[in-house]
Amino acid sequence: MKSFLSVFRSLAMLEKTVEKCCISLNDRSSRLVVQLHCKYGVRKTHNLSFQDCESLQAVFDPALCPHVLRAPARVLVEAVQPFPPALAEVTLGIGRGRRVILRSYQEEEADSAIKAMVTEMSIGEEDFQQLQAQEGVAITFCLKEFRGLLSFAESANLSLSIHFDAPGRPAIFAIEDSLLDGHFVLATLSELDSHPQTLHAQEEPQRPEPRLPVHSTPHLDLDDFAADDMDSYMIAMETTLGSEGSRALPSTSLSPGLQHPCSSSPHSEEEDDDMEPSTVPGTPPPKKFRSLFFGSILAPAHSPQGPSPVLAEDSEGEG
């Protein structure tokens, strides 16, 4: 893409001088030819070499997703603005009072003495053009990719629809206008891999608020030593994709191979906890550890989850 983009690098120059642009394929020399017909008879020809390749067809259908969110891109851009630029993943969900919550997702490293700052943004329902999801549902996906597609949608002044399902199922980000429509499919962290994040909507400080469990789907009854991302990826390679149908998950940058310790869902915590003098400073909260060795517990029929960039139908049979 870089070489293609470099042809169109200077928008200002293009607008001023280019009258016509012709794009054609020269099969014989394997070149994509981009010809810019400019003012004063100047013609710029760019020959970009290309390679034939198999393309992965993502199989998805936004209509199958039970939950939908729709808002102008600007609202979502404002929503992700408070998050640190380096943050990899974010959790999006519906909190109390039908507020849309975005929360930074941190992979908890049990040994890490330096805990990371957690940021949460809560937006009222009225900022959304459509909100079809119950309180408590949430998904976690790559923030970097989300920012990328948001900046595109914002520059074109479009609304963005987010179609999603249970954690682990791909989330579909759709934009549409008279000239184009785009679907960006991102993998989401499955419940196995993430520790259940609780989202809360900040309201009056006087009322102590109980935390909401995020997932409306029942907590999967698996041993705490279930596989992490790396193992589910490896298992997926071995087993046939079952009755779920093939769900290809293209381009995602959720990194596999991370250990996600599973913490017990904190339901009883009050938000405004005052510090007890007996609190021992600096001790990490009790956590259960995951082990890579227990990956095989995962039943083979279990559909592959988490980020697996190579889950595509075997197209060897076709031409």
Next chain:
Amino acid sequence: MKFRAKIVDTACLNHFTRVSSMIAKLAKTCTLRISPDKLNFVLSDKVANGGVSMWCELEQEDFFSEFQMEGVSAENNEIYLELTSENLSRALKTAQNARTLKIKLTNKHFPCLTVSIELQLSVSSSSRVVTHDIPVKVIPRKLWKDLQEPTIPDADVSIYLPVLKTMKSVVEKMKNISNHLIIEANLNGELNLKIETELVCVTTHFKDLGNPPLASKNASQDRNSEQMAEVHIDIRKLLQFLAGQQVNPTKATCNIVKDKIVHFDLLHEDVSLQYFIPALS
């Protein structure tokens, strides 16, 4: 232990944000000391900091419309928290158009300073809430003695600083030549920054700076006002200090204890900052 505070005034919020951003540039990790009247950002002179120490003080009344705290105990009505300065600075920077900002000490799995910001970006948008949970480490009482206000040493020379931006650009260029800087000043309003290497010596002279009245009474009579008092310091420490000053302070004084320490005493409106750089051994 309890701590809750609220800022509703935009000017106060911006000033507090600037202070936290300055602290973030001066110290990666620092201690926040909360007492009934004041907030302090403290860096104690440990080996890990290269012997540099910092004491920043602000009166809570100047910033917060509401302020409640309850220390560790009635006799020790203070709270000492260690935190990563950048977290606080980043959290406050997201409060640009905030209606209100609340800070409170909470315990969410681990002790946190929770910064809660209410935003209203436009008349048509909903009211939005941004929450940042900044992890903190509660410092036990037995370590408090190392985090007290430093005693101001008796300076040999006390002088007002030139425009900090100018000083910074000079020091920045000097850093490329040598890490060893000599800072010297006299009671005649003259301050010099010197570097000496085998190949070259570079000195920048600042004149007519003015001297504040000296605190110690004995020194002034005997001293020849032209005589320079000097300290050899690590130039990077000076540069880090100068880089932290984005705005020119209301008042800036430099106190030199010959061959021992340089003490910078700044006042940014109502926030005082003291920064100590020890001499190179």
